[in-house]
Amino acid sequence: MRQFQQVKELISGKLEKELPARLTYHNLHHTLDVLQAAERIAVEESIPENEKELLLTAALFHDTGFLKKRDGHEAESCNIAQYYLSLHGYTPVEIEQVCGMIMATRIPQSPMDKLGEILCDADLDYLGRDDFFMLSARLFTELKNEAIVKDEEEWNREQAEFMGAHQYFTASQVKLRQPVKERYIELIKSKITNQIFNENQ
Template sequence: MQIEQAREFILNKLNKELPEHFYYHNGAHAIDVYTASKLIAESEGIGGHEISLLLTAALYHDSGFLLGGQTDHELRSCEIARLNLPRFGYLPEDIEQICDIIMATKMPQSPHNHLGEIICDADLDYLGRNDFFVLSKKLFSELVITNGLKTEQEWNERQVAFLRDHHYFTKTAIALRGPAKQQHLEEIIEKTF
């Protein structure tokens, strides 16, 4: 598997071909999820072939936005992975595992193995980070265009509901991001209600 070449290929596509209004779901987000996946995986004792599959899934997990639309972009991400990863030395069984990991990120998240749990936590790592409000604003701006979101009040109400329902899966993310995520929830409640 030529993960560096697969990474360069998809980041180039995301950076050049995504419409400009993808302020959140873009190449920077792919790198963000890749970085968080690596950090969580290493902390959780994942290495070798498994971490390569996980990191590839992180890079490709939102590539389906290249094919348009919001719904089922994970399935389209798998189409892109199946079409392109063979040229980088990925075997069919590797690609199917990568797609399984990608599909865990579909909302509501439903991982059924440790790699799925890690990517789910990495995908929403920002919920418990210092840059939460910066990234939240980017996501709001994107959803105004792609999802018909109207007001910041509506966004804050959605965020409160989402943060209340969300839970991290891995011990690493629970410890690392849980407390700050709770603080962000309290801040949004305070300014919204």
């Protein structure tokens, strides 16, 4: 029998203790946030309880790869999931499903089924939420810490491009988050000093 609660406590503790402090966005807060969003979307999309638990398991593990590395962290997350889930009553087929959902969150997102779509939407739920700018600032700090972006101008350009290309997959998220996300894209574009960028979008 699957031991989801035990796994949740174990992985939450591991993320809290072992993730480096420079990860100001990809931390336990983000994982719990995605878990909560996945649960809400699953209810809105009428996902059966048995499948919902597998979805929440994938949400829990989707960024555990950051414990080891940033690039290719999704595949690392799968390795970690395979190890712990096999010890906590998950079948090989269920573990494969969980890994399929985790791999779907790679950018650009590529879900192969409904559960994958929900996890992808939960992972980027914040793009259309009230706390977007706060979480975006945390991600900017993290990327600056790792020398991935150099300044706010570059960050705003990347965000505008990323958010413009992004799409929500589930009907409930398109309705709830898309209009707000569109508004944020315009706000970000208005901060970009090079007007050529704005005219080309």
